[in-house]
Amino acid sequence: xxxxxxxxxxxxxxxxxxxxxxxxxxxxxxxxxxxxxxxxxxxxxxxxxxxxxxxxxxxxxxxxxxxxxxxxxxxxxxxxxxxxxxxxxxxxxxxxxxxxxxxxxxxxxxxxxxxxxxxxxxxxxxxxxxxxxxxxxxxxxxxxxxxxxxxxxxxxxxxxxxxxxxxxxxxxxxxxxxxxxxxxxxxxxxxxxxxxxxxxxxxxxxxxxxxxxxxxxxxxxxxxxxxxxxxxxxxxxxxxxxxxxxxxxxxxxxxxxx
Numbered sequence: 001x002x003x004x005x006x007x008x009x010x011x012x013x014x015x016x017x018x019x020x021x022x023x024x025x026x027x028x029x030x031x032x033x034x035x036x037x038x039x040x041x042x043x044x045x046x047x048x049x050x051x052x053x054x055x056x057x058x059x060x061x062x063x064x065x066x067x068x069x070x071x072x073x074x075x076x077x078x079x080x081x082x083x084x085x086x087x088x089x090x091x092x093x094x095x096x097x098x099x100x101x102x103x104x105x106x107x108x109x110x111x112x113x114x115x116x117x118x119x120x121x122x123x124x125x126x127x128x129x130x131x132x133x134x135x136x137x138x139x140x141x142x143x144x145x146x147x148x149x150x151x152x153x154x155x156x157x158x159x160x161x162x163x164x165x166x167x168x169x170x171x172x173x174x175x176x177x178x179x180x181x182x183x184x185x186x187x188x189x190x191x192x193x194x195x196x197x198x199x200x201x202x203x204x205x206x207x208x209x210x211x212x213x214x215x216x217x218x219x220x221x222x223x224x225x226x227x228x229x230x231x232x233x234x235x236x237x238x239x240x241x242x243x244x245x246x247x248x249x250x251x252x253x254x255x256x257x258x
Contacts, residue, residue, distance in 0.1 A: 015038060017056050019041065019052065020046045102210055121152075121188075122151065124188065129185045131158065132181070133163060155170065177232075182205070185202065186199065188222070200214075201216075
């Protein structure tokens with residue numbers, strides 16, 4: 001399953017947030033609040049029960065229920081990040097969160113969240129794809145520092161369409177594939193600890209039209225992404241020293257393919 005197919009799988013697993021007995025304007029506020037997440041917001045009426053409570057589900061499956069007041073406690077202008085404690089409780093049930101029309105600034109901000117987690121843990125594997133050497137070049141200093149961090153193994157992937165950046169502190173994978181050319185991804189394996197695993201996967205169908213993708217905290221999905229990258233691009237064409245090597249393979253499946 002390609003990265004593009006993973007994105008399509010997440011898009012197809014949309015959650016529904018049903019607001020019971022909403023007061024005027026609440027559904028519209030929630031729809032705006034979750035505009036860049038894979039959640040549709042609907043209203044419903046009930047003869048029993050309080051007003052303004054919401055139920056999150058997928059099809060007939062119930063996930064959780066929460067007061068609308070709890071959902072709207074965060075300022076609406078705060079962009080999504082990767083730390084669970086910065087979200088309302090209902091988002092704990094959104095292991096894969098879809099986003100659309102992200103520009104490069106938002107992509108870099110989201111990427112920094114995962115890089116920061118890898119830096120703080122200081123071990124494990126970080127896999128990052130920036131499409132081209134031109135996109136990677138402004139990040140070289142960051143990735144050199146990450147590559148020097150304790151037991152952290154850092155891998156970067158680019159489509160070689162120009163001068164290849166020098167990579168001494170991390171391993172640079174060159175791949176002439178449409179997937180690498182169109183995809184922006186960052187996946188951290190958490191050094192094997194499920195609670196630390198996280199990933200961002202996005203694609204840019206046409207230059208200048210923004211990125212569509214998802215981020216995830218689900219360990220099995222993160223493992224699948226890492227496995228896909230390792231098995232598809234296991235030959236390290238350039239690591240700064242000219243060495244070529246092979247890496248191990250794993251067999252895992254993303255959660256939504258079960």
